[in-house]
Amino acid sequence: MDYTHRWVNHEECFVDPVTGARTNRIEGAWEVHIKRHLKRMRGVRKELLTGYLDEFLWKTWFFAGEVPVSTCMEGLVMAIRKHYHV
Known part of the structure; x- marks a missing residue:
């Protein structure tokens, strides 16, 4: 690129x-x-906006297009394991 x-x-x-x-x-x-x-x-309710933006950014950075919630959760768990060496 x-x-x-x-x-x-x-x-x-x-x-x-x-x-x-x-x-x-x-x-x-x-x-x-x-x-x-x-x-x-x-x-979106104003007090929830930050969380929704975090979710949006996570999905756009690591996944292409629409993906099931389970795929996002698996990706999140893998990222946590990698970051914390678990």
């Missing part, structure tokens, strides 16, 4: 004048995906 990590200091500018780096594309993409996920759930 050809990828170059760049960043923008939003206190100075929104597009880096030297590299042309900008964040609006990735921020917009995340917004669309998260909104779609939350719409499928028919809304």
Whole structure:
């Protein structure tokens, strides 16, 4: 995968004048995906939002597409075992 990590200091500018780096594309993409996920759930109570975002990120980082809850749980257990050497 050809990828170059760049960043923008939003206190100075929104597009880096030297590299042309900008964040609006990735921020917009995340917004669309998260909104779609939350719409499928028919809304979320404010106090539960953080947990739902954690779940969304976990699934998008480690699994492609829709997967059963059991697959996600197996992946979570494997990650815990690997991290804690159990």
